[in-house]
Amino acid sequence: MTAGAVGATSVAAAVGITPDILDSGLAEDLAAASLALARRFSAGATMWCIAPQWEPHAHHMAVEFVHPVIVGKRALPALALTSPGVVAQARVAVRAGDIVIAVAAADDAAVLDLMRRTSAWGALSVWIGSGVRPDGGAADHVLWIDDPDPLAPATGRFVLMYHLLWELTHVCFEHPGLLADDPAACGEDVCVTCSDEGRPAEVIVPAAGPFGTALVRTATGEEQIDTTLVGDVVAGDLVLVHAGAALTRVGDRHE
Amino acid sequence: MSESTGFLYPFIDAEERDSGTLLTDLAGSARQKARESSALQRSTLEACAEKVAAAGTEMARRFAAGGRMYSFGNGGSSTDAATFAALFAQPVTGRPLPALNLAADQAVVTALGNDVGFELVFSRQIIAHAASTDIAVAFSTSGNSADLLSALREASKRGLMTVGFAGYTGGEMAESDAVHYCFVVDSQSIHRIQESQALLGYQLWATTQRCVAARSGAEGGGR
Numbered sequence: 001m002t003a004g005a006v007g008a009t010s011v012a013a014a015v016g017i018t019p020d021i022l023d024s025g026l027a028e029d030l031a032a033a034s035l036a037l038a039r040r041f042s043a044g045a046t047m048w049c050i051a052p053q054w055e056p057h058a059h060h061m062a063v064e065f066v067h068p069v070i071v072g073k074r075a076l077p078a079l080a081l082t083s084p085g086v087v088a089q090a091r092v093a094v095r096a097g098d099i100v101i102a103v104a105a106a107d108d109a110a111v112l113d114l115m116r117r118t119s120a121w122g123a124l125s126v127w128i129g130s131g132v133r134p135d136g137g138a139a140d141h142v143l144w145i146d147d148p149d150p151l152a153p154a155t156g157r158f159v160l161m162y163h164l165l166w167e168l169t170h171v172c173f174e175h176p177g178l179l180a181d182d183p184a185a186c187g188e189d190v191c192v193t194c195s196d197e198g199r200p201a202e203v204i205v206p207a208a209g210p211f212g213t214a215l216v217r218t219a220t221g222e223e224q225i226d227t228t229l230v231g232d233v234v235a236g237d238l239v240l241v242h243a244g245a246a247l248t249r250v251g252d253r254h255e
Numbered sequence: 256m257s258e259s260t261g262f263l264y265p266f267i268d269a270e271e272r273d274s275g276t277l278l279t280d281l282a283g284s285a286r287q288k289a290r291e292s293s294a295l296q297r298s299t300l301e302a303c304a305e306k307v308a309a310a311g312t313e314m315a316r317r318f319a320a321g322g323r324m325y326s327f328g329n330g331g332s333s334t335d336a337a338t339f340a341a342l343f344a345q346p347v348t349g350r351p352l353p354a355l356n357l358a359a360d361q362a363v364v365t366a367l368g369n370d371v372g373f374e375l376v377f378s379r380q381i382i383a384h385a386a387s388t389d390i391a392v393a394f395s396t397s398g399n400s401a402d403l404l405s406a407l408r409e410a411s412k413r414g415l416m417t418v419g420f421a422g423y424t425g426g427e428m429a430e431s432d433a434v435h436y437c438f439v440v441d442s443q444s445i446h447r448i449q450e451s452q453a454l455l456g457y458q459l460w461a462t463t464q465r466c467v468a469a470r471s472g473a474e475g476g477g478r
Contacts, residue, residue: 021292030285035277056335064331151347154453160450178277
């Protein structure tokens with residue numbers, strides 16, 4: 001049993017249990033995300049769960065909301081998306097008003113690509129992870145553990161995070177007055193996406209010729225727009241739309 | 256009404272408009288639950304330290320002898336079983352070791368569930384796949400799931416090492432002779448039990464890694 005003694009000496013200290021693993025900033029982020037989730041669910045949202053590197057987390061989040069551990073709590077529509085082409089899978093699955101929640105590192109290319117499309121799809125985005133943070137604005141709600149340990153995803157800390165998200169979301173359901181005023185596709189402070197200032201859109205079908213219009217998808221549905229200003233676009237490109245025309249591209253070109 | 260319990264008393268009317276109080280209560284509640292989770296993780300690891308060391312040693316011995324590990328559970332616990340298997344098979348660091356999650360194949364799970372009953376979805380797979388050098392690891396919160404107990408009994412009968420994760424007071428898993436190493440998380444909350452089981456599983460993996468490294472003559476310890 002000599003080798004066994006190695007394990008016995010390393011309890012707690014080696015696995016980095018800290019007495020306060022949820023700092024006040026993260027607690028506030030969780031609270032805000034939970035209220036946003038409750039508002040969306042109340043308005044009929046489906047939650048799409050994604051975790052390309054740690055697929056079990058996507059399934060755990062989905063089962064948590066669909067089949068609550070506490071008898072009597074409402075079953076909420078949540079589904080895991082686990083196909084290798086998760087952006088394409090999400091594009092057909094996600095409807096305006098839905099929720100997209102991912103557990104992923106900040107440099108996960110598929111999740112980065114997915115998250116920057118959610119506003120064009122009218123979906124609320126939540127990103128759970130650890131280590132280096134994603135850039136500001138990468139998702140509507142970023143729930144982050146500032147711990148560089150690459151093994152953090154396997155120590156139960158992400159599980160704690162989505163357990164709390166579920167628990168707090170259900171607390172919000174007890175406050176119907178705060179759920180009614182869901183600001184739909186908008187942030188609570190500024191409502192740029194609802195005015196016609198420059199709404200994000202994803203190209204579905206590019207213009208057929210120089211004088212044609214492109215079919216795009218926005219948070220409020222599909223529409224035909226003029227893409228002359230931004231030049232050639234291909235399906236999947238993201239643009240900002242103002243007064244029926246694409247003003248500029250958003251981010252890198254698709255593919 | 257104190258701030259920490261305010262959320263227990265919902266507004267009767269639907270006229271509540273200021274979300275500030277609710278958000279403060281939610282954040283406080285989140286921190287409190289996280290502290291409870293950490294405290295439970297700490298006490299669980301301490302209570303299970305010797306058993307983790309012994310189980311990790313035995314698992315390393317079996318992996319060295321060519322054994323495989325099968326993990327399984329139901330619902331959220333099935334995903335924790337999958338994370339546990341992935342930790343062994345595709346570790347970020349250390350030696351990859353053969354580990355499979357028995358709920359992963361929907362064809363097999365639905366075929367068995369439909370044809371022979373859900374209680375046998377894991378034990379039939381143990382019968383088909385397992386050799387006496389293998390390891391069976393079941394994740395449960397109640398410790399009473401019939402499909403897990405059936406698989407653990409089958410595994411024990413076939414000479415496998417059996418490990419059970421349970422909560423509450425351990426249920427039947429804690430009583431059964433078919434469960435050689437039973438890790439019980441002493442809590443009544445399914446969420447808090449799963450959070451401690453995840454860390455226990457991580458610790459079991461880390462211990463196994465150290466024992467594997469020691470066996471192979473590497474500088475003992477890994478990370």
